[in-house]
Amino acid sequence: EAGVAQSPRYKIIEKRQSVAFWCNPISGHATLYWYQQILGQGPKLLIQFQNNGVVDDSQLPKDRFSAERLKGVDSTLKIQPAKLEDSAVYLCASSFRAGYTFGSGTRLTVV
Amino acid sequence: AQSVTQLGSHVSVSEGALVLLRCNYSSSVPPYLFWYVQYPNQGLQLLLKYTTGATLVKGINGFEAEFKKSETSFHLTKPSAHMSDAAEYFCAGAGSYQLTFGKGTQLSVIP
Numbered sequence: 001e002a003g004v005a006q007s008p009r010y011k012i013i014e015k016r017q018s019v020a021f022w023c024n025p026i027s028g029h030a031t032l033y034w035y036q037q038i039l040g041q042g043p044k045l046l047i048q049f050q051n052n053g054v055v056d057d058s059q060l061p062k063d064r065f066s067a068e069r070l071k072g073v074d075s076t077l078k079i080q081p082a083k084l085e086d087s088a089v090y091l092c093a094s095s096f097r098a099g100y101t102f103g104s105g106t107r108l109t110v111v
Numbered sequence: 112a113q114s115v116t117q118l119g120s121h122v123s124v125s126e127g128a129l130v131l132l133r134c135n136y137s138s139s140v141p142p143y144l145f146w147y148v149q150y151p152n153q154g155l156q157l158l159l160k161y162t163t164g165a166t167l168v169k170g171i172n173g174f175e176a177e178f179k180k181s182e183t184s185f186h187l188t189k190p191s192a193h194m195s196d197a198a199e200y201f202c203a204g205a206g207s208y209q210l211t212f213g214k215g216t217q218l219s220v221i222p
Contacts, residue, residue, distance in 0.1 A: 043212050102147075
């Protein structure tokens with residue numbers, strides 16, 4: 001089966017600019033997650049979707065981050081405006097029962 | 112709340128030696144438990160997972176882990192380290208369908 005697709009693979013932006021990441025989960029996986037992985041740390045959950053509804057966004061910095069999952073399939077994560085501390089790898093994952101599959105991630109560098 | 116603790120941010124072993132990476136979870140209800148491996152500039156790859164049933168779980172690349180409820184542990188082992196095992200390893204627990212990750216253990220293999 002096809003894996004979780006993410007794009008772009010890399011992105012470099014200046015602080016205060018905006019950026020968007022895209023994720024296409026595995027077909028049939030109702031649950032979709034966005035994680036932030038800062039260098040040297042474990043991934044931290046930003047937001048969890050069940051179909052097109054938000055289950056948990058308690059750790060999403062809502063003043064600058066937003067995410068949507070229209071039609072319950074693919075999803076976008078946006079940062080506006082970006083800060084230096086947003087430099088990280090943004091991982092998308094989807095799950096079905098106890099199976100979690102991760103995409104390759106988008107490496108964001110904010111300069 | 113679910114939490115996962117990995118003991119040792121960096122472990123070094125000689126090639127051919129036993130690999131032991133430690134993970135403890137904190138949960139009133141034993142969660143689903145996972146070990147992931149991450150190579151530089153790559154996404155997370157599932158090594159193995161425990162959901163229910165047999166407490167000794169075998170994974171890919173010769174790794175295995177044993178779920179010990181009495182010790183709230185899920186340590187990862189491999190009898191003989193290979194150079195290709197050098198990577199970052201993450202333990203994760205799933206409660207409420209969310210994966211919570213430990214901070215990771217960097218495994219170095221010395222020739």
